[in-house]
């Protein structure tokens with residue numbers, strides 16, 4: 465299972481300061497609800513883009529295993545979007561129309577693809593997350609996106625809240641955000 469963990473700084477800071485080493489296990493276990501039962505289980509690597517720099521860094525994501533139920537939990541730092549390489553900060557800049565931001569220009573092909581996916585996913589997102597924004601057709605995709613960011617304060621916070629409270633992201637629903645389910649898109 466994947467939990468979004470709020471961290472200060474961006475991908476380069478996390479990478480260069482090896483922040484994965486200081487990630488602490490959540491308690492209780494999100495699968496079985498037992499307290500103080502998650503133990504270190506190494507890391508997995510994933511790529512994430514950089515803020516104001518070209519290219520990407522390969523970060524290590526901390527994993528833990530529960531000694532009671534045997535299931536695992538990984539802590540994805542909040543600057544990253546689940547299953548997407550481009551930073552939340554860059555996605556947010558693109559969605560806000562800041563297309564001349566250097567990061568946005570470098571990743572524009574990916575960002576357009578992400579937006580297309582968001583628009584496709586939006587009807588199910590509206591159904592799954594009640595209470596945000598207005599109803600269509602009075603509200604388009606861009607307006608809904610703004611409402612979500614206002615609701616949570618940032619795309620990072622929105623993703624953390626959506627995954628923990630509704631097991632969903634702005635781009636899809638994934639088994640890894642559901643306790644007691646294995647990984648993969650559903």
Ligand SMILES: [Zn+2]
Pocket residue numbers: 493494495496497498501530531532533534535
């Ligand atoms: Zn457990």
